[in-house]
Amino acid sequence: MRGIRVIAGRELASYFATPLAYVFILIFLVLSGVFTFYMGNFYEREQADLGPFFNFHPWLYLFLVPAIAMRLWSEERKSGSIELLLTLPITRFEAVMGKFLAAWLFAGLALALTFPLWLTVNYLGEPDNGVIVASYIGSWLMAGGFLAVGSCMSAVSKSQVIAFILTAAVCLVFVLAGFPMVLNVFKDWLPLLLVDTVASLSFMTHYGAITKGVLGLNDLLYFVSVIGVWLLATTVVVEMKQAR
Amino acid sequence: MIEINHLVKRFDDLVAVNDVSFRLAPGEVLGFLGPNGAGKSTTMKILTGFLKPTEGTVTVFGCDIERDTIAAQRQMGYLPEGAPCYDEMTPRSFLKFIAAARGLTGSEQTRQLAKVVGTMSLEGVLDQRIETLSKGFKRRVGLAQAIIHDPQVLVLDEPTDGLDPNQKHQVREMIRGLAKDKIVIISTHILEEVTAVCSRAVIIARGRIVADCEPSALERRSKYHGALTLTLDEAVVAADLVGAFAGLDEVGLVEANTTANQLTLFPRDASASILLSVSQLVRERDLAVTGIVQEKGRLDEVFREVTSEVGL
Numbered sequence: 001m002r003g004i005r006v007i008a009g010r011e012l013a014s015y016f017a018t019p020l021a022y023v024f025i026l027i028f029l030v031l032s033g034v035f036t037f038y039m040g041n042f043y044e045r046e047q048a049d050l051g052p053f054f055n056f057h058p059w060l061y062l063f064l065v066p067a068i069a070m071r072l073w074s075e076e077r078k079s080g081s082i083e084l085l086l087t088l089p090i091t092r093f094e095a096v097m098g099k100f101l102a103a104w105l106f107a108g109l110a111l112a113l114t115f116p117l118w119l120t121v122n123y124l125g126e127p128d129n130g131v132i133v134a135s136y137i138g139s140w141l142m143a144g145g146f147l148a149v150g151s152c153m154s155a156v157s158k159s160q161v162i163a164f165i166l167t168a169a170v171c172l173v174f175v176l177a178g179f180p181m182v183l184n185v186f187k188d189w190l191p192l193l194l195v196d197t198v199a200s201l202s203f204m205t206h207y208g209a210i211t212k213g214v215l216g217l218n219d220l221l222y223f224v225s226v227i228g229v230w231l232l233a234t235t236v237v238v239e240m241k242q243a244r
Numbered sequence: 245m246i247e248i249n250h251l252v253k254r255f256d257d258l259v260a261v262n263d264v265s266f267r268l269a270p271g272e273v274l275g276f277l278g279p280n281g282a283g284k285s286t287t288m289k290i291l292t293g294f295l296k297p298t299e300g301t302v303t304v305f306g307c308d309i310e311r312d313t314i315a316a317q318r319q320m321g322y323l324p325e326g327a328p329c330y331d332e333m334t335p336r337s338f339l340k341f342i343a344a345a346r347g348l349t350g351s352e353q354t355r356q357l358a359k360v361v362g363t364m365s366l367e368g369v370l371d372q373r374i375e376t377l378s379k380g381f382k383r384r385v386g387l388a389q390a391i392i393h394d395p396q397v398l399v400l401d402e403p404t405d406g407l408d409p410n411q412k413h414q415v416r417e418m419i420r421g422l423a424k425d426k427i428v429i430i431s432t433h434i435l436e437e438v439t440a441v442c443s444r445a446v447i448i449a450r451g452r453i454v455a456d457c458e459p460s461a462l463e464r465r466s467k468y469h470g471a472l473t474l475t476l477d478e479a480v481v482a483a484d485l486v487g488a489f490a491g492l493d494e495v496g497l498v499e500a501n502t503t504a505n506q507l508t509l510f511p512r513d514a515s516a517s518i519l520l521s522v523s524q525l526v527r528e529r530d531l532a533v534t535g536i537v538q539e540k541g542r543l544d545e546v547f548r549e550v551t552s553e554v555g556l
Contacts, residue, residue: 006344010330010337017332017373080328084389087292088345089318243296 003090007098008105015068015106024068028110031060036117048125053117054135054211058175058203061146066167068106069150070160072099073238077158086242096234100144100151100227107143111136131213138210141223142203146171148230155237171203174226178202245269246291246397246427251300253286253451260286262451263300268427268444270396273419275442275459276431279551283451284431285325288401291429292322304397318346321395325402325431327386331375335366335385338374339392346393360388363418380411387415397427404437416441435543439463449551463541464514465549471539472509472522477532485529492525494518508539 015021032053036042040052076082085095121127146167153166176182177198186195199205203226206219246268253261261283268274278284289295291302293313302309307316330338339360343353361367364384369377374385383406390398403419404412412434419428419441430442438445439459447455447462455462463469489509490498496512511518519538526533 002347003345006341009344010333010341013337014330014332079331080324080326081330083289083294083324084322084328084342087294087317087320087322087324088342089314089347090345091314242294 001094003088003094004098004101007085007090007095008102011072011099011102012105015102020068020071021106024064024106025110025113028060028064029113031064032056032114032117035060048121048127050117050121050127050132050135051211053114054139057139058142058207061143062168062171062175065107065143065146066150066153066164066171068103069147069167070154070163072103072151073155073234074158074160074163077241078160086238092238093231093235096151096155096231096238100147100231100234103147103151104140104144107147108140111140111143128213131211134213134215135211137215138207138219141210141220142207145174145203145223145226145230148227148234149174152230152234152237155234155241174201174203176202176204178204178208245303245305246429247301247303248287248291249301251287251290251302252298253283253290253295254298259451261290261297264448264451264453265300266446266453266456268429270425270427272444273428273442274430275438275445276429276448277433277435277438277445277547278431278448280433282448282551284448285401287448288322288399288429288431289324292320292399293317294324318393319395320397320399321390321393322398323386323390323400323403326405327383329374329382329385329389331373333374334371335361335374335377335381335388336370338385339388342389343392348393356392356394360392363391363421364388365414379406380408383407383411383415387418391418391422395426398422398429400428400430402431402433404432404434412437435547439543447547447550454550455546459543460540462543462546466539466541466543466546467510468508468539468545469541470511470514470517472518473535473537473539474507474509474522474526474533475535475537476505476507477534485531488525488529489522492518492521494521 035056036050036053040056042052045052073082076085086092118132122129149170150163150167153170154160154163156166157163183195183199186198206222209216209219248267249265251261251264252259264283264287276284276287286295290297291304291309293309293316296310304316304319307319309316333341339357340353343356348356361370364387366381366384366388369381374382377385383403387400387403390400400419404415407415416437419430422428430437432438442459445455445457445459445462446453486498486500486507489495489507494512494516495509495518497510499508499510500506501508509518509522
């Protein structure tokens with residue numbers, strides 16, 4: 001536990017030691033604003049909810065989250081500091097977990113900074129704040145899923161660019177797997193059970209359920225398992241690179 | 245006690261470390277020598293638990309590095325090659341991070357931090373970003389993190405590489421000043437360093453140990469061991485002089501360096517001194533000798549000899 005805390009603390013501080021944190025937060029806030037107001041027709045809908053805001057999150061995360069995740073391991077390997085990190089008396093899993101938690105907390109902070117939108121919608125009308133809270137939690141969980149994938153991809157490659165592209169590609173698969181147009185392709189030649197399985201593996205299926213205001217146990221478990229599996233995979237990759 | 249038994253590390257087709265074994269007892273300072281790519285760094289990476297060996301075992305005070313990694317790592321301080329750091333941090337935050345990761349907290353952390361900052365003279369740069377520091381300071385930050393928990397075993401991969409002579413001296417003083425009950429392993433290709441700080445020298449070439457002895461024993465292997473180099477007053481280095489010295493019973497070979505007006509006389513028997521008979525001849529001939537040096541042996545020559553043998 002101590003190891004996780006120490007690693008997470010260092011990682012989190014390092015986000016803010018470089019312009020990365022500020023640039024990321026700024027871009028995230030600007031883009032989520034743009035998506036909500038212009039593309040989501042926030043005003044024109046004349047509905048007091050944050051639907052348009054949350055609907056765009058998977059797409060926003062698709063290219064923003066890989067940007068935070070790509071440096072997790074690639075940078076360590078490139079600069080050689082990984083040798084320092086992995087010879088400290090902490091386990092590989094503690095290191096993986098610590099790094100992930102720092103990135104996840106950082107994503108959570110960026111998300112929390114969108115609170116003016118919540119205030120706005122509360123000022124304009126009477127939204128269902130329960131749905132909004134559930135959506136925030138859902139969005140954060142989904143960001144965790146993206147980050148866990150990114151952590152693994154970052155451990156695979158020394159190059160941050162490759163890590164970025166791999167993360168975005170894998171996450172795209174996870175997002176698209178829930179779309180009807182993708183599922184229709186499979187429906188013709190795969191048994192229904194398999195199609196349902198593919199759909200149930202998608203971020204969208206579970207995120208969509210949560211943003212409707214139902215924070216179900218199965219959706220929660222889904223994201224927790226996605227994070228768990230990918231972090232385990234990260235540990236295995238880090239371990240393998242050392243044993244090669 | 246460190247025990248390395250039949251260590252082998254293969255990277256695909258390349259055998260980086262090939263059956264390396266040695267033991268180190270507390271108090272020993274081991275100089276780990278070898279040409280670039282000989283397997284020094286790989287051995288150190290395995291010893292510190294960064295890489296896994298293909299074959300063989302490593303134990304550090306009874307802790308197996310593969311099965312009991314954390315317990316073994318707790319007892320070691322490690323300076324990786326090139327002293328990598330987190331560049332965006334300051335030495336203060338970096339050292340605090342390392343201390344915390346090694347379980348030092350509160351007043352103990354403060355005390356150890358103050359101690360290593362003093363030893364490494366880092367006071368002036370504590371709050372400057374590491375990426376803005378000079379190479380020498382970076383290396384010292386790396387050394388500071390390696391000793392912050394006062395480890396029983398110190399593994400330093402080229403600790404003085406790229407430092408200026410004063411900084412090299414400081415680092416050597418630091419190593420000498422470590423408590424006498426520690427184990428220190430230093431890899432280097434600077435040979436004087438071995439005679440300056442090490443109690444034992446291991447030379448490795450192509451993944452194999454080719455010499456394991458005291459630095460002085462290494463010097464004795466040199467053909468220069470016990471040789472005398474005379475510097476003569478200009479232009480007296482004549483052919484007949486070379487012959488005269490070569491004619492002495494104890495002297496084997498004579499090498500003349502006409503540009504420097506030097507004669508190097510090699511003893512026939514390396515354990516016997518030739519000084520007496522040589523000085524007698526100097527007096528008889530009434531030679532103007534401006535300098536006499538008795539050589540201990542040239543490490544670089546021994547190094548070349550033992551490391552090139554394995555390749556052939």
